[in-house]
Amino acid sequence: MTSAHGRFIQQVRLAPGVDDSRYPFSLPAVRQLAGSGTLVLPPGVTFLVGENGAGKSTLIEAIAVAAGFNPEGGSRNFRFATRATESELGDHLILAWGIRKPRTDFFLRAESYYNVASEIERLNVAGGRPLLPAYGGVSPHERSHGESFLDLATHRFGPAGLYLLDEPEAALSVQSCLALLARMHELVAQGSQFLVATHSPVLLALPGATIMEISDDGGLEQVEFDQALPVRLTREFLGAPGRFLKNLLGTGEIDDARSSWH
Known part of the structure; x- marks a missing residue:
């Protein structure tokens, strides 16, 4: 299922010297990263799972920021701010990149996609060329939350892309989760890389995916689907x-x- 070309971010490291007694460095996922030294990301899809408060979303957000994404979401060309709520963790992460660069990219934060949708509408009017065709031809505000997520994956995501998704199932029915799973499978075969924080057992069933589980004590280990x-x-x-x-x-x-x- 995986393509050797679909490995753009290869490793994530935490810079030395941080104070792990304070947030966000005290989160289990971050303490584990500090202890192990490196999070290795294979080609294809890597899922992060664990209980609320383990630090999955904070880590995804920080990796996105370190990779040059807008903290509220969007592609690396998006530069808007509604309210700065991101942690400082992204300033302390070091990413090891592969030789190949992604052809396209996107950071999806379920909680702030409304703000991204508003920016898409603004750019569609202010930009030199229409932007909505890349999102299915309809403003995300004119679709349900779940429909706009699937429009994004279907029309905006493309081959050889880098995609960071924070709990995409938040807006999706079980049927829509299956549709997203199928689209991810297709894109991985076309050389894309995904890093996804999720609670969805449906998405975790994606064949060939790597599942990394964060335990309450901060342990981070690869698990099989049945053990997740x-x-x-x-x-x-x-x-x-x-x-x-x-x-x-x-x-x-x-x-x-x-x-x-x-």
Whole structure:
């Protein structure tokens, strides 16, 4: 599935001398990076998984900033600011690049894509050539959140591209996650590289992808699909929702259709 050409960012390192007792350097993912010295990114797709607060999104954002992306998202040509909320981590990361450079790129932050959509509209009017055709011909504000995400992947993402995605499933149904998975598979075969923070077991099923899991204590290790935290928890819940709800809600066994989900 992977192409040798689809490895633009090869390694991520944390510059020495940071104070790991303060945010964001105290986050588990960052402490692990400080301890191990290097995060190696293979060709194709690398997923980062872990509980909320592990530092997945902060690390993705910082890598994007270190790579020259706008902190709020967009391509490396986007230069706008709505509200500066990014951490200083990006200023302390060192990226090792391959010989080949990506033909195109994009940083998708689910939480700030509304701001990116507004910038796309502005550039479409102010620029020398129409910008909307690259996004499906329709303003993202005129589509649902999920539809605009798929328009982005379908029309804006292209071969030999570098794509950093922060929880893209936030706007997607299960069916749309499957559509995104298929598009990612197609783009990887065309020499693209993805780094994705996700909680979606559907996306994690992408064949050939590398899954890196961040544990609560800051450990970072490669895991197989069946061992990944989102996959294990989802399977366990769907296998016995009544038991989960009993423990969670402190009630008796839930004796209805939900307890027979499989």
